[in-house]
Amino acid sequence: MSRVYNFSAGPAVLPEEVLREAATEMLDYRGTGMSVMEMSHRSEGFQQILHQAEADLRELVGIPKEYRVLFLQGGASTQFSMIPMNLMHNGAADYILTGQWAKKAFAEAKRYGDAESAASSADKNFTYIPDCSDLPIRENADYVYICENNTIYGTKFHQLPNTKGKALVSDMSSCFLSEPVDVERYGLLFACAQKNVGPAGVTIVIIREDLIREDIYAAAPTMLRYKIHAEHGSLYNTPPAYGIYICGKVFQWMKERGGLSAMETHNRRKAAVLYDFLDHSRLFRGTAVAKDRSLMNVPFVTGDAALDAQFVREAEEAGLVNLKGHRSVGGMRASLYNAMPLAGVERLTDFMAEFERKNG
Numbered sequence: 639m640s641r642v643y644n645f646s647a648g649p650a651v652l653p654e655e656v657l658r659e660a661a662t663e664m665l666d667y668r669g670t671g672m673s674v675m676e677m678s679h680r681s682e683g684f685q686q687i688l689h690q691a692e693a694d695l696r697e698l699v700g701i702p703k704e705y706r707v708l709f710l711q712g713g714a715s716t717q718f719s720m721i722p723m724n725l726m727h728n729g730a731a732d733y734i735l736t737g738q739w740a741k742k743a744f745a746e747a748k749r750y751g752d753a754e755s756a757a758s759s760a761d762k763n764f765t766y767i768p769d770c771s772d773l774p775i776r777e778n779a780d781y782v783y784i785c786e787n788n789t790i791y792g793t794k795f796h797q798l799p800n801t802k803g804k805a806l807v808s809d810m811s812s813c814f815l816s817e818p819v820d821v822e823r824y825g826l827l828f829a830c831a832q833k834n835v836g837p838a839g840v841t842i843v844i845i846r847e848d849l850i851r852e853d854i855y856a857a858a859p860t861m862l863r864y865k866i867h868a869e870h871g872s873l874y875n876t877p878p879a880y881g882i883y884i885c886g887k888v889f890q891w892m893k894e895r896g897g898l899s900a901m902e903t904h905n906r907r908k909a910a911v912l913y914d915f916l917d918h919s920r921l922f923r924g925t926a927v928a929k930d931r932s933l934m935n936v937p938f939v940t941g942d943a944a945l946d947a948q949f950v951r952e953a954e955e956a957g958l959v960n961l962k963g964h965r966s967v968g969g970m971r972a973s974l975y976n977a978m979p980l981a982g983v984e985r986l987t988d989f990m991a992e993f994e995r996k997n998g
C-alpha cells in the first residue's frame with residue numbers, strides 16, 4: 639500500500655487514523671456483526687453514532703444551545719436554494735459575490751425573491767475580498783450572504799462583513815473546522831463535508847433557532863424545510879448514515895489533537911511554508927491578494943500554461959497529486975485541509991524548488 643499526498647480541493651484527504659479505524663470496523667461494527675452501512679438508521683447503534691457526532695461537534699465548535707445542528711444531504715449546492723426558500727420572509731436578501739460559489743447561490747436566490755449584489759470582486763477575477771465595512775445593506779434584507787472561503791480563488795474573509803444588524807449566512811464549505819468559529823456572529827452557517835470534514839454526502843447546517851420557521855416559501859418541498867429536519871433531529875428520512883459516522887470519527891480525531899485552535903496553528907504553519915516559498919520564487923507566484931489569502935486553498939501559476947501542465951504531470955509522478963488548478967484560474971491549486979500533514983507541504987515546496995532550478 640502506498641498513499642500519496644493528495645492536494646485535491648474536494649473530495650479531499652482524510653486523516654489516515656480515521657480511515658484505518660473505519661477499516662477495522664468495516665465488517666463488524668463493535669460486535670453488532672454488521673457494517674455501519676448495513677445498520678438501520680432507527681437502530682440504537684446508529685442513534686448513538688448520530689448523537690455522539692453532534693455532541694462532539696458542539697463541543698469542538700462551542701455551538702450555543704440556541705443553535706440547531708442539522709446533518710443533511712444534497713451538498714452545499716442544495717443550500718443555495720434551501721436558504722432563500724426558508725429565510726426570505728421579506729422576499730429580499732443581499733449577496734456578496736466573491737467567486738463562483740457565491741454567484742451560484744445568488745442565481746438560486748433570484749428564483750425566490752429580490753436578491754441583490756451588495757459587493758463583488760468580479761472586476762479582478764475574484765482575486766480579493768471587497769471592503770465590507772459599510773455596504774448598502776437594504777433595510778428589508780432578510781439576510782446577508784457570503785462564501786467565507788473561496789475554494790477556487792484561494793481567498794477568505796478574514797473579517798466578517800458589517801451586516802447592519804441583518805442575519806449573516808455563510809458558506810463555510812472549505813474552511814469549516816479549520817480554525818475556531820464564533821457561531822453567534824451568524825444566523826446560519828453551512829458546509830458540505832467533503833472538503834475538510836468527511837466524505838461527500840453529508841452537509842452540516844448550523845442555524846439559529848428563531849430562523850427555523852413554518853411560514854416559508856409555500857411551494858418548498860418537505861425535504862427542503864429546515865423545520866422538518868430540526869423537528870426530526872436529522873432523521874426525517876434516511877440520513878447519509880455512513881458519512882455521518884466518518885464525520886464523527888473526524889470530530890474525535892480533531893478533539894484528540896487539541897480542537898480548533900490546534901487545527902488553526904497547524905494550518906497556519908502549513909500555509910506559511912507554501913506562501914513563503916511563493917513569495918520568494920522566481921518561477922511561481924500566488925494569484926490571490928496577500929491580505930485575503932486562504933489557509934486552505936492556495937492557487938498559483940508560473941505564467942506559462944505549458945509549464946504549468948508539465949509541473950502538474952511531474953508532481954503527480956512524484957506522488958503529489960491533484961494539483962491542477964480550477965479551469966477558471968488555471969495553473970495549480972494546493973488544498974491544505976486539516977488532514978494534510980506539514981510533511982506533505984514541505985515535500986511540495988521541495989519539489990517546486992527543484993522544478994524551478996530545472997526550468998526557471
Ligand SMILES: *Cc1c(COP(=O)(O)O)cnc(C)c1O
Nearest residue numbers: 713714715739789809811812830
Ligand atoms: C465545494 C463547494 C461547494 C459545492 O459543494 P457541493 O457539495 O458539490 O454542492 C459550494 N461552496 C463551496 C465554498 C465549496 O467549496
